[in-house]
Amino acid sequence: MLNNRLYPNLRRPMKARNHNLPRRPVSTSRENMAKSKYEYVKNFELPDPCLPNCWIVVRIDGRGFSRFAEIHGYVKPNDIRGLNLMNRAASCVMDEFRDICLAFGQSDEYSFVFRKDTNLFNRRASKLMTTVNSLFASSFVFHWTAFFGPIRLQYPPTFDARVVMYPTDKNLRDYLGWRQADVHVNNLYNTAFWGLVLKKGFSNAQAEERLRGTLASDKNELLFSEFGLNYNNEPPMFRKGTVLIRKLCKTPGDGKLRHVVLPFYTDLIGDVFWRENPEILGLKSLQIYHRPSEDNTPAPEQSKASPKQQEQGSPGSSASTSNEVTTQEKSN
Numbered sequence: 001m002l003n004n005r006l007y008p009n010l011r012r013p014m015k016a017r018n019h020n021l022p023r024r025p026v027s028t029s030r031e032n033m034a035k036s037k038y039e040y041v042k043n044f045e046l047p048d049p050c051l052p053n054c055w056i057v058v059r060i061d062g063r064g065f066s067r068f069a070e071i072h073g074y075v076k077p078n079d080i081r082g083l084n085l086m087n088r089a090a091s092c093v094m095d096e097f098r099d100i101c102l103a104f105g106q107s108d109e110y111s112f113v114f115r116k117d118t119n120l121f122n123r124r125a126s127k128l129m130t131t132v133n134s135l136f137a138s139s140f141v142f143h144w145t146a147f148f149g150p151i152r153l154q155y156p157p158t159f160d161a162r163v164v165m166y167p168t169d170k171n172l173r174d175y176l177g178w179r180q181a182d183v184h185v186n187n188l189y190n191t192a193f194w195g196l197v198l199k200k201g202f203s204n205a206q207a208e209e210r211l212r213g214t215l216a217s218d219k220n221e222l223l224f225s226e227f228g229l230n231y232n233n234e235p236p237m238f239r240k241g242t243v244l245i246r247k248l249c250k251t252p253g254d255g256k257l258r259h260v261v262l263p264f265y266t267d268l269i270g271d272v273f274w275r276e277n278p279e280i281l282g283l284k285s286l287q288i289y290h291r292p293s294e295d296n297t298p299a300p301e302q303s304k305a306s307p308k309q310q311e312q313g314s315p316g317s318s319a320s321t322s323n324e325v326t327t328q329e330k331s332n
């Protein structure tokens with residue numbers, strides 16, 4: 001056991017020894033002296049545990065993603081391939097870390113919520129953050145071709161990450177509400193902005209000027225009168241972002257119940273979602289989720305999917321085995 005002089009009470013768990021590996025040669029006293037001479041540097045490694053009993057949120061965000069989207073020909077304002085790739089990468093992270101009870105994604109960002117009682121990596125903030133971030137980034141690259149087909153990655157994308165702790169359920173819900181409100185504000189603006197630029201030939205500056213000072217109702221009206229577009233009919237994934245949660249689903253074939261990460265495009269701000277999924281805040285066992293196709297019963301309100309949504313990967317559209325997420329791969 002390593003003695004930490006700065007934090008003598010900090011006990012490190014012993015690493016399991018692999019008995020099949022050759023043992024290190026026994027060091028001589030001279031080597032021991034050299035080793036102890038340097039060992040003090042370990043004391044500079046400060047512990048960074050997350051506070052107990054707090055929800056831990058790791059949020060990753062694409063760095064310079066505007067440029068990345070431009071260079072890779074992302075559709076404006078929403079590229080379904082890009083969003084589904086983000087969802088796939090996030091589900092890879094959730095598959096790996098079962099203590100993540102919910103993830104919420106929009107644009108180039110994803111928030112991962114760890115159970116407040118998690119003991120993963122002894123709740124070390126840097127370890128949680130870096131592992132989530134690197135798995136997300138590598139999964140994004142790993143699955144790129146499945147979503148973007150022949151469009152080659154021009155350079156490795158980067159994501160930054162942060163850890164935030166929320167001591168109460170209300171704080172956590174407010175955090176998620178804040179991220180979802182952000183989707184609404186940005187997407188409504190972007191839909192109007194790119195509509196003016198791409199369909200009406202406005203320059204960026206002209207579109208900006210046209211939208212300056214407008215309220216949400218003005219933008220809704222503009223979309224309807226100029227483009228015949230009812231904003232409420234835009235795909236829910238664009239308007240609300242994606243919520244990933246874990247459920248138990250019957251596997252077609254053997255009928256066994258397995259963990260499945262499911263996407264929902266639903267409101268997180270009101271109470272309905274939390275009432276329908278009480279296991280998340282209640283730290284309860286997973287709920288069984290019946291896909292609409294299983295027993296011909298309609299899906300719960302939160303997961304009702306229009307055919308358009310199903311194309312974009314809605315609950316019940318394709319999940320079948322553990323380690324799967326229902327977000328479908330598309331290479332359109």
Ligand SMILES: Nc1nc2c(ncn2[C@@H]2O[C@H](COP(=O)(O)OP(=O)(O)OP(=O)(O)O)[C@@H](O)[C@H]2O)c(=O)[nH]1
Nearest residue numbers: 062063064065066069074075076077078079107108
């Ligand atoms: N065309 C297109 N662009 C997208 C899409 N999703 C994200 N983006 C781009 O990604 C940006 C994300 O916003 P930010 O995170 O604030 O911008 P950023 O360039 O990543 O800047 P930093 O995060 O500060 O490094 C958006 O402004 C868009 O330019 C998409 O589906 N289509």
Ligand SMILES: [Mg+2]
Nearest residue numbers: 061062063065
């Ligand atoms: Mg970004």
